[in-house]
Amino acid sequence: MGVERKVLVVEDEPVINQAVTDRLRGSGYDVVQAWDGPGAVKVFAEAVPDLVVLDVMLPGFDGHEVCRRIQADRPVPVLMLTARDDEADILVGLGVGADDYLTKPFRMRELVARVGALLRRVDRAAELAERTNSDLGDLRIDPAARRVWVSGSEVHLTPTEFDLLLCLAASPGVVLSREHLYAEVWGWPGASGTRTVDSHVKALRAKIGTGRVRTVHGVGYALETPHE
Structure with missing residues (x-):
């Protein structure tokens, strides 16, 4: 128990x-x-x-x-x-x-x-942190300390914004559906939480940069990988 x-x-x-x-x-x-x-x-x-x-x-x-x-x-x-x-x-x-x-x-x-x-x-947050890419160009994530830096400057994220970023960063460049993100981050598979996901993505973009999270209309979102 x-x-x-x-x-x-x-x-x-x-x-x-x-x-x-x-x-x-x-x-x-x-x-x-x-x-x-x-x-x-x-x-x-x-x-x-x-x-x-x-x-x-x-x-x-x-x-x-x-x-x-x-x-x-x-x-x-x-x-x-x-x-x-x-x-x-x-x-x-x-x-x-x-x-x-x-x-x-x-x-x-x-x-x-x-x-x-x-x-x-x-x-689930600790489990998610274990499979997250911590360095993505000028975006750096410390899963254990739950801290994020963009171009060397620390960015303050809410707990959910951080977990959403972790989920996206675990599969950089891969398009993840809203339903997948809702199940992974909020832990509620099968539920319709698309507006919740969209609102959090909007808030996350405002903090880490609008171009870092790509929208694939009708599908979901992907964390952009740095260009060489």
């Missing part, structure tokens, strides 16, 4: 917070709760959760600020709950370190599945 994983649920609506908490506890997770921004940061530091389910709209300060603060303290997978399926909002969340998102209203079954997938992704 594995170690029980701890999840922090941050949601200011008491009914939703308790419903999510009860469902996760029923699925075998140890759950701690917070209802506002400052409380979320405090509980995160005290409880040291393995994953955070985080609502965007919170009293005190919003979920984006919570995510920014906790990721600066310790990288942790974050599933954001958003009231709008708006790409701009989603990209802001991904930019401060969120790993995936669910739009309200959502099904509890899907939330539990996303939580499980994100935790599996963390478990």
Whole structure:
């Protein structure tokens, strides 16, 4: 039997917070709760959760600020709950370190599945690092330290952006389908996460250079190999 994983649920609506908490506890997770921004940061530091389910709209300060603060303290997978399926909002969340998102209203079954997938992704990260090319021209990756340099300058990636880069770098020049990337990076085979993948690729390009990740329309993405 594995170690029980701890999840922090941050949601200011008491009914939703308790419903999510009860469902996760029923699925075998140890759950701690917070209802506002400052409380979320405090509980995160005290409880040291393995994953955070985080609502965007919170009293005190919003979920984006919570995510920014906790990721600066310790990288942790974050599933954001958003009231709008708006790409701009989603990209802001991904930019401060969120790993995936669910739009309200959502099904509890899907939330539990996303939580499980994100935790599996963390478990798979070490395995992925072992087969990654660490030097690709002026792009250098240190899988053990989870650090990246472009032309000698270090680039800060969110946990998911780093894992996405690792997956692409494991097969440089090879076109990987969105479905393959979603299964490898998010650990959820058979699910449709194409928008999630596209949003993360867009965020990754903004940090490592737009020309480094090639789009093959209708298929997926490839990490460009350096030209001699």
